[in-house]
Amino acid sequence: MEFTSLVDTSLDLSFRPRPVLDKLPKQEVQSDFTGLRGDNMGVKNETVDLLEELNRVSSENKKLTEMLTVVCENYNVLRNQMMEYMSTQNGLADDSAGSRKRKAESISNPNNSNININNNNNNNLDVVPGRSSESSSSDEESSCKKLREEHIKAKVTVVSMKTDASDTSLIVKDGYQWRKYGQKVTRDNPCPRAYFRCSFAPTCPVKKKVQRSIEDQSIVVATYEGEHNHPMTSKPEAGGANTTSTSTGSRLNVTTIAGTTASVPCSTTLNPSGPTITLDLTAPKTVEKRDMKMNQSASPTCGNSIHTSTGVEYQNRPEFQQFLIEQMATSLTKDPSFKAALAAAISGKILQHNNQTGRW
């Protein structure tokens, strides 16, 4: 899938940097010594500093390599799980063809998931897996009805994004082409709700509702229904069609499953049709924080924990893990510093190779 094409582990990131690092500075030191005999101490200090720096960078590279390996492994495992999950859901959805016209319409989405959403009238949607939170009755018939509806319901993702409050366009740039087909003022929110359909592919079943938050009008809440059956339409240019890669540091939240909230700093595009996971993608984060979060996410089995409202079982959810993995991979591949580190690693390997073969 996309991930494997984005992160090709065949780059052999697991190169052993130490020999390279041990070799290169030595050469440099020797040549320096021949030229600058009178300043041995200064050169030595500089060399030590460089060695330390190189060791630090190489250890970072090593960490990144390990993380990538883990991420790739997790992704493959989770992807398999997801495919399994999807196939079972498809089977259920096929059995639950609704009698009502509108419901039947939403069956057209082949990727129904067992998710029920209870909109509690603000940015946060409580997503109750398996059963609606408002139906307290134990009536079998109604519960069966609910379950059927849940299967019928398309995959829903809610994305809230902090924007300029003066911007009334209700446009959420997420990398896909949307055609507006309606606008409506809802009862509980004076701000109009805009309805969009994916216009890139005529067969794409994805719909999007965009409405400003009643509490904070600078926050735009986009509700995605369904799953795109085509790749993202726009190129990931800086400040362009990416929902989150804005230079203004817009704040973006994805809210859904089981009322959970995770905090993952991210500068990448959210896949609106992805698993319905809650993320708090707060843009301005320090590198240290990001690294910490990435470590947590990349090694979910290492006892690290992500702040969630429901505890550890949440981070073990395959949907969550897959989503995190995708986000991290995209983030990594778009991160200039990561690219620089990768370039340094590759050039280091080339240098090593050249040294071994006697060139230079």
Next chain:
DNA sequence: CGCGTTTGACCTGCGC
């Protein structure tokens, strides 16, 4: 002129 947006009318589901 074609395409996307706007907007009022209409449709449908649901609660009472």
Next chain:
DNA sequence: GCGCAGGTCAAACGCG
């Protein structure tokens, strides 16, 4: 059955 609210349709309109 009725009314309300959300969702959709489609003609009118605007823009490049």
